[in-house]
Amino acid sequence: MVKPVFLWTDTLLYVLVAAVAVLVWYVRRHEHLRAPWREVFRNRMGVAAMVVLAAYVTVGLLDSVHFRLPLESSAAGGERYSGQVLSVLDLLLTPLRTHQEETYSAPLATRLYSKETVRLPDGRDVRIYPRLRFGGAQLRDPARDRLPDIERTILRGVGFALLVWGALAAVVILVLARRHRWAPRAALQRVLAGRTDYPVHVALYTAGALILFASVTGHLAVHYHVFGTDKVGQDVFYETLKSIRTGLVIGTLTTLVMLPLAIVLGITAGYFRSWVDDVIQYIYTTLNSIPGVLLIVGAILMLEVYMANHPGDFQTVIARADLRLLFLCIILGITSWTGLCRLLRGEALKLRELDYVQAAQAFGVGHTKILARHILPNVMHIVLITVVLDFSGLVLAEAVLTYVGVGVDPTTYSWGNMINGARLELARDPVVWWSLAAAFLFMFGLVLSANLFADAVRDAFDPRAGGGRRGG
Amino acid sequence: MLAYIVRRILYAIPILIGVNVITFALFFAVNTPNDVARMQLGVKRVTPQAIEEWKREHGYDKPLFYNAARSGLARLTDTIFFQKSVRLFAFDFGRSDSGRDIGADIRQRMWPSLAIAVPVFIVGLLTNITMALLIVFFRATYLEVSAVVLTVVMMSISSLFYIIAGQFLIGKLMHLVPISGYSGGLSAFKFLVLPVAVGVISGIGSGTRWYRTIFLEEFGKDYVRTARAKGLSELRVLFRHVLKNGMVPILTGAVVILPLLFTGNLILESFFGIPGLGSYTIDAIQGQDFAIVRSMVFLGSVFYIVGLLLTDISYTLVDPRIRLR
Numbered sequence: 040m041v042k043p044v045f046l047w048t049d050t051l052l053y054v055l056v057a058a059v060a061v062l063v064w065y066v067r068r069h070e071h072l073r074a075p076w077r078e079v080f081r082n083r084m085g086v087a088a089m090v091v092l093a094a095y096v097t098v099g100l101l102d103s104v105h106f107r108l109p110l111e112s113s114a115a116g117g118e119r120y121s122g123q124v125l126s127v128l129d130l131l132l133t134p135l136r137t138h139q140e141e142t143y144s145a146p147l148a149t150r151l152y153s154k155e156t157v158r159l160p161d162g163r164d165v166r167i168y169p170r171l172r173f174g175g176a177q178l179r180d181p182a183r184d185r186l187p188d189i190e191r192t193i194l195r196g197v198g199f200a201l202l203v204w205g206a207l208a209a210v211v212i213l214v215l216a217r218r219h220r221w222a223p224r225a226a227l228q229r230v231l232a233g234r235t236d237y238p239v240h241v242a243l244y245t246a247g248a249l250i251l252f253a254s255v256t257g258h259l260a261v262h263y264h265v266f267g268t269d270k271v272g273q274d275v276f277y278e279t280l281k282s283i284r285t286g287l288v289i290g291t292l293t294t295l296v297m298l299p300l301a302i303v304l305g306i307t308a309g310y311f312r313s314w315v316d317d318v319i320q321y322i323y324t325t326l327n328s329i330p331g332v333l334l335i336v337g338a339i340l341m342l343e344v345y346m347a348n349h350p351g352d353f354q355t356v357i358a359r360a361d362l363r364l365l366f367l368c369i370i371l372g373i374t375s376w377t378g379l380c381r382l383l384r385g386e387a388l389k390l391r392e393l394d395y396v397q398a399a400q401a402f403g404v405g406h407t408k409i410l411a412r413h414i415l416p417n418v419m420h421i422v423l424i425t426v427v428l429d430f431s432g433l434v435l436a437e438a439v440l441t442y443v444g445v446g447v448d449p450t451t452y453s454w455g456n457m458i459n460g461a462r463l464e465l466a467r468d469p470v471v472w473w474s475l476a477a478a479f480l481f482m483f484g485l486v487l488s489a490n491l492f493a494d495a496v497r498d499a500f501d502p503r504a505g506g507g508r509r510g511g
Numbered sequence: 512m513l514a515y516i517v518r519r520i521l522y523a524i525p526i527l528i529g530v531n532v533i534t535f536a537l538f539f540a541v542n543t544p545n546d547v548a549r550m551q552l553g554v555k556r557v558t559p560q561a562i563e564e565w566k567r568e569h570g571y572d573k574p575l576f577y578n579a580a581r582s583g584l585a586r587l588t589d590t591i592f593f594q595k596s597v598r599l600f601a602f603d604f605g606r607s608d609s610g611r612d613i614g615a616d617i618r619q620r621m622w623p624s625l626a627i628a629v630p631v632f633i634v635g636l637l638t639n640i641t642m643a644l645l646i647v648f649f650r651a652t653y654l655e656v657s658a659v660v661l662t663v664v665m666m667s668i669s670s671l672f673y674i675i676a677g678q679f680l681i682g683k684l685m686h687l688v689p690i691s692g693y694s695g696g697l698s699a700f701k702f703l704v705l706p707v708a709v710g711v712i713s714g715i716g717s718g719t720r721w722y723r724t725i726f727l728e729e730f731g732k733d734y735v736r737t738a739r740a741k742g743l744s745e746l747r748v749l750f751r752h753v754l755k756n757g758m759v760p761i762l763t764g765a766v767v768i769l770p771l772l773f774t775g776n777l778i779l780e781s782f783f784g785i786p787g788l789g790s791y792t793i794d795a796i797q798g799q800d801f802a803i804v805r806s807m808v809f810l811g812s813v814f815y816i817v818g819l820l821l822t823d824i825s826y827t828l829v830d831p832r833i834r835l836r
Contacts, residue, residue, distance in 0.1 A: 325529035328812035332777060333804065336796050337537035435669050439778060442671065443793060458671055465679050479672050487667035494663070 042120045044105040046361040048288050048368075052103050055291055075420075078499035083238045085495025090245040091488035098280060099287040102128040105357075124357045128284075132277055135260055138173035140272035143464075146473050147263045149175030149185055174264050189259070196255035203254065204247045211243065267473035270460065279477040281452035286485055289368055289437045289447075290430040296372030301379040302422065306414050308380075309387025310406070319384070323377040331374040332443065338370040339363075339445040360448035367440070367447060371433065379425045386418045420500040427493040431486040438482065454478040512827070516820065523816045524600075530812045531596045531805075535576075538801050544571035544591070569606075569802075595805070604806040609798070613806050617788065623693055624775030624787030626703055631710035631779075632772055636765060638711055639718035646719070647726040648749055659723075666716030673713040674782045681705055691784035706783040710776065725760050729753045759829050766825045770814035774807065 066072040079085050104127045107120040129136055143152035150168040158164055170181070178184040215235065216226035230239050256265045256276065266275035308319035326334075342363060346352075390396060391414070399409050440446035441455025442462075449456060461474035548565040566572040573591050598605055604613035646658045682690035682705065693702050729735065730753060738748045775789030784790075788807065795803035826833050 321525065321529070325526050325533070328526060328815040329530055329533060329808055330774070330811040333792070333796070333808050333811070334533075334537070337534070337804075340799075341537060341540050431667065438669050438671055443777065443781075444797065454669075458669075458675075462675060465675065465683070470679075475675065479669060482669055483667055483672075486669075487664060490663050490667050 041106040041108055044107055044124050046105055046124075046358060047365045048292060048361055049103045049105060051292055051295065051365070052100070052288065055295060056100070075499040079495050080237050082495040082498065083241045084491045086238050086241050087245040088488040088491035088495065090242050091249065091484060092492055094249050095283055095485050095488070096287065098128060099284040101131065102126045102281060102284040122355065124355055128280065132280065135274045135277035135280075138264070138274055140171050140174065140264070140268045141169070142268070142270060142272055143471055144171055144174055144264060144268045144272075146265060146267040147174075147185075147189060147259070148267065149178065149181035152267075152471070171264075173262075174268075175262060177262055189263070192258050192262070193255055196258035197251065199258065200247075200251040200254035204243075204250050207246060207250070208243050211239065215239065266477040267471075269457075269474050270464075275457075275474050275477045278452050278457055278474075279454070279481045282454045282457065282478065283481065283485070285364065285447060285451055285453040286434045286437060286482065288364060289371070290433045290489070292365070292368040293371045293375065293433050294426045294429055296369050297376035297379070298422065298426070300372075301376040302383060302415070302418075304376075305380040305383025306387040306410055306418060309384040310391050310410060310414055312388075312391075316384070319380070323380050326374070327377045332440075332445075334374050335367075335370050335440065336443070336445045338373075339367065342366050356450055360451045363448045364451060367437075371436070375429065375433075379422070382421055382425065383418050386421055387414055390414050390417055424493075424497050424500055427489070427496050431489040431493065434482065434486055434489070438478075454482045516824075519820050519823070523813075526816060527600070527809065527812055528596070530808060531592070531599070534805055534808050535592050535595075538804070599806065599809045605802065607795075607800050607802040609800055613803055616791065616803075617806070617810070620775075620786055620788050620791050621773060622787075623699075623785050624780065624789060625772060626699060627706055627710065627779060627785060627787065628772035628776055630703070630707045631714075631776070632765075632768070634707065635711045635714045635718060636761075639715060639722050640761065642715065642719040643722035643726055644749065644754065646723050647730065647753070648745070650727075659720075662716045662719045662723075664716070665712075666720065668713075668716075670713040670778065673709045674779070677705055677709045677712075678782070691782070693783075693785045702783070702785070706779050706785065710779055722757070722761060726753055726757045729757045732756075763822055763825050763829065766821045767818040769821065770817045771811070773814060774811050 066076060105124050106126075107122070107124055110119045110121050141151055141155070144150070145152055149171055151171060153168075154166045155169050156164050156166050157169055170176070175181050175185055175188070178188060212226050212230055213223060215221070215230065216223045219226070221229065229235055230243070233240050259265050260274075260276060264274050264276065266279065269275055269278065304319050304322070308316045346359065346363075396409060396413050399413055437446055437453060438455035438458055441453060442459050446455045447453045457474050457478035461471065461478070464471035465475070544566055545562055548562040548569075548571065563572065571591055573589060573594065576590055576592050595605075602614075604617065607613050607616075642658070642662075646655055649655050649658075678690050681687050688701050688705050690705075691702075693699060734752060734756075735748060738752050739745075743751075773788070774792075775787040777789040777793055779785070780787045780789035781793050791803065792807045794800075795807070
């Protein structure tokens with residue numbers, strides 16, 4: 040049996056998933072909360088963005104179930120486990136993870152990117168581009184067979200994708216037909232024409248594009264390196280997939296950290312006014328006036344010294360890197376709660392003058408109860424909009440911070456680390472561009488869909504339609 | 512008005528003290544003064560005497576926040592924190608831990624920072640407002656839809672991508688301008704074109720969207736309907752009425768960043784090798800030179816507070832209904 044490993048960020052992500060599930064259950068039971076969400080689901084852009092986000096989240100969650108495999112030689116005594124911590128995603132991507140080359144190789148290449156001295160069987164040394172160990176290793180004559188083989192693989196990928204997508208579409212349409220008591224044929228026509236309550240066809244097309252991408256790259260990845268390999272020969276496609284989790288963790292856990300602080304301080308400052316307001320305003324003005332990067336730098340340096348002094352606290356490299364990631368989330372949360380706090384204070388200032396709050400006060404309802412029952416529910420839409428708007432900014436911030444040297448641990452897979460490592464290779468000739476391309480492409484996909492989703496949420500929840508604050 | 516400004520300046524003092532407490536606490540939670548001395552002295556000359564000597568020279572030979580050995584008020588004043596902070600309030604930055612004159616460094620490095628930040632700010636503002644006006648003018652057409660999609664796309668691209676792509680395309684492939692570096696005088700121009708362009712382009716996405724919402728909000732107001740009812744052309748409504756009124760939130764929003772232009776752009780400066788205050792800060796962070804970091808944090812906070820004050824004042828200037836008390 041495998042031995043599960045619970046990293047700090049894993050546990051927090053599980054908590055987050057549970058919280059979201061509870062929230063969904065709660066929202067479904069309250070009509071006034073369901074209405075704006077229905078609006079979000081009717082927004083075509085929003086639906087497409089949601090499908091893409093769901094794909095990212097799936098990869099991220101698969102990468103958040105960690106365990107250690109048992110060692111094979113442990114049959115005799117008690118169970119012993121390998122020191123390597125793997126995730127479910129690692130298992131699914133075993134070929135990608137284990138196909139390690141010598142050094143750089145271009146996407147879909149069969150030979151290394153740089154010349155190396157190789158000893159021929161007859162004893163002579165020649166400088167050639169050596170064959171890759173795994174990339175296209177099944178081909179007898181790469182120069183002749185490579186392109187036809189790639190074409191065949193792509194075709195197989197497309198065929199498989201069509202099969203899967205067709206099955207998915209059929210299931211969705213049949214479910215729709217059953218629910219609305221339509222004939223299957225009518226259901227198909229309605230979906231194709233977009234005459235359904237929600238834009239099902241948009242969701243299906245987006246899912247189709249994703250399935251196509253996954254299937255083609257998946258088929259190719261068995262024998263080739265789809266995005267090439269990096270300096271130490273690691274598959275870049277694997278790296279960028281692993282980076283998804285880091286991006287998601289930073290985008291979500293940071294807000295999880297800052298929310299309680301911002302909500303409690305924001306609404307108490309606005310509700311109580313007087314000295315409470317003064318103190319809280321002082322705290323956030325002070326924190327705000329320190330340049331954020333410097334605050335983060337200070338905190339990260341502190342953590343590094345702590346880790347250097349307490350090496351015993353961390354059993355594995357991955358646990359150590361994970362703690363740094365969590366710490367980065369906490370410190371990013373501390374530097375970014377002030378904006379939301381200020382918004383909530385302003386809203387609470389307005390709400391406390393409204394009739395129903397005044398009435399509650401006149402009836403002698405306690406302050407805590409007023410805050411919880413009358414103020415908090417009426418600022419939740421601001422909280423939600425801020426959370427989704429901040430997400431993409433945080434994902435982008437990770438790359439910048441890692442560049443400055445205060446981001447995630449250098450051993451963590453992250454887009455920032457990939458960009459940082461590949462940045463200087465653009466000076467080479469010919470250029471090594473694939474690491475950068477893969478990192479930017481996947482980061483762009485996540486950030487773009489998050490931004491579109493945020494727009495849909497804001498349009499649905501913000502009473503002042505179209506208005507709002509600066510996004511991203 | 513004057514009383515208000517004086518009160519705001521007095522209110523800044525506790526904030527700046529708070530900022531200093533936080534920087535001190537953060538930095539000395541990591542490094543004791545002994546560590547700092549050891550780092551600055553290098554590996555070779557480290558003897559206990561040398562460390563004591565260095566600490567006395569640089570004023571680190573006192574307790575951090577509380578001096579129990581003294582009596583009365585001196586318990587608080589005869590500490591590293593007090594001695595180092597008081598001088599900051601007089602803008603006397605003293606010498607860095609590696610012995611350089613910080614004040615002179617800042618005065619010298621301020622100009623390259625401004626040379627980047629001011630053009631980025633002005634050109635960026637003009638570009639974003641023009642784009643937003645165009646989008647608003649062509650509203651409810653496919654042009655608007657595609658422009659809005661374009662801004663979301665541009666907003667979703669990492670700023671690092673703009674920098675790297677710019678350096679690669681313009682600098683390496685086309686050899687139009689140097690990839691990085693800086694020189695004084697007029698020849699600075701060719702070093703500044705690329706960073707400024709990158710700075711402007713990476714800001715277009717979010718900036719244009721923001722100004723667009725401002726203009727759209729103005730379009731919903733009564734005076735626009737009145738202007739149209741008078742028979743004014745759409746262009747005239749846009750430029751004479753909407754633009755004029757929209758400039759109020761735009762300018763007051765821009766004022767807050769004006770003072771911060773002095774402290775420079777960390778990322779642009781360090782990528783393009785421009786010897787401004789941003790790269791100064793990054794170098795100091797990497798060299799763990801606390802005196803510089805402390806000075807830059809202090810300076811940044813001062814500029815931030817000045818920016819808030821300027822915002823309030825500019826509100827009264829553009830909108831006479833607002834009175835500062």
